[in-house]
Amino acid sequence: MSAETELHAALSASAALASLVDTRITPDIIPEGNPLPAVVYQRAGTTVVSTIHDGQPIAEEVRFQVSAWAPTRTAADAVVDEVANALAVAGVSVADRSSGIDPESDLKSATVEVDWWHVF
Secondary structure (H helix, E strand, O other): OOHHHHHHHHHHOOHHHHHHHOOOEEEOOOOOOOOOOEEEEEEEEEEEEEOOOOOOEEEEEEEEEEEEEEOOHHHHHHHHHHHHHHHHHOOOOEEEEEEEEEOOOOEEEEEEEEEEEEEO
16 A cells, blocks of 8 residues: 555545545546635655665655635635644644645635654
């Protein structure tokens, strides 16, 4: 199982998050025509952890950016609050939080960054 699969499972397991976005939790982009709000996640970086004996990779620390997109800042913040709660249930703390806007669509985003440990 990949780190992305684990992250998606943790987010999908949250009933509170599902009440806001249903199953609209996708990697990389929001599919065209998807209703909002929606959650998008992407891998922002990876640090591989190897053994000192033979250099074999045994785990990776993955930095994920998880963004909630919605028509309003309030809605995006509410969704990303539930993202943070779902991640906390999975034992993952938020490392950073930010907000944004897409000037073309006027959609608002709220983003959390997390460090996810994935053992091979």
